[in-house]
Amino acid sequence: MLKRLFVSLFLLVSGFAYAELPSGLVSISTSASTAVAPDEYVASVSVQHIDRVAAVAADEVNRAMQNAQALAAQRQIELYSGGYNTYFDRKNNRFVMSATATLVADDSARLAELIAELQSSMNYNGTAGRLKPDTRAASENDLIAEAIAKFHDRARLVANSLGGNSYRIYDLDVQTQGEPPYRPMAMMRSSVQAESVAAPSIELDDEQVSVSVRGRIVVEGL
Known part of the structure; x- marks a missing residue:
């Protein structure tokens, strides 16, 4: 009896969840990235x-x-x-x-x-x-603004293409990549042990910082 009641409640709640989703719901994703010199x-x-x-x-x-x-x-x-x-x-x-x-x-x-x-x-x-934490955070903040602006541009394009007159954001998720794990680069293993050794040339590639934005919009006026 309890098992049957649980199943009935689950189906009822699931039905309400699906029924609550608005019409004209569209998923959109954008991203922004930049190369930043290590500091x-x-x-x-x-x-x-x-x-x-x-x-x-x-x-x-x-x-x-x-x-x-x-x-x-x-x-x-x-x-x-x-x-x-x-x-x-x-x-x-x-x-x-x-x-x-x-x-x-x-x-x-x-x-x-x-x-x-x-x-x-x-x-x-x-x-x-x-990148130092403050440097990475500043770059990510700029990219978040850029990625969200792209999200709005794409949302307007989608709404117009579908024949809608406007849109509203239903939900939005912003993700940053975080700091990558330490990985040695410019490997130059040397066992030279002399009185004088020339300083190594340290030339490293810029680090890629990226932000992704995913969300759903509701196209209105359809």
Whole structure:
């Protein structure tokens, strides 16, 4: 009995939901995008040392990381440790110690100079560009206005093409892509450890920022 009552109520509610949809309902979607030059740069560096004595391998890696932290601070560049890893190479009877670090700067030239200094004791793994949150938000706000303007243009076109005299927005959904995950670009892995290394050339593509608008309109006067 309860099951039959539930089914009856479901059909009744569903019927009302469909009945409430207005006539002349049309779905429309638009989008807007732009290329924005990155204003923040993220580089990856790493260091590895191999020795028969674990403490010696660890000490060399720690020295390289401490030196990187000091040089980054001098250039007002943020450094984030990516963690340490140690394992014993049984084949060669050696301890292998490694560590990674991430450098974040808002000036590519200053970052390149730091990388050149660090390459005397560390490996350079690559650099990626990204947008600061405020920069991305400002670009998205401009694109939202553009995409909604396109939505209205298309809505007028649809209404006129269908023979209507006006339209009203029934519902509207605005979507932004958000910040993409970090992905190293301009990969230039180098294990050169010399007294002097030329600064790498950091030339990154602009980042695509996009906004999509989806909604439904009711064409009136049909």
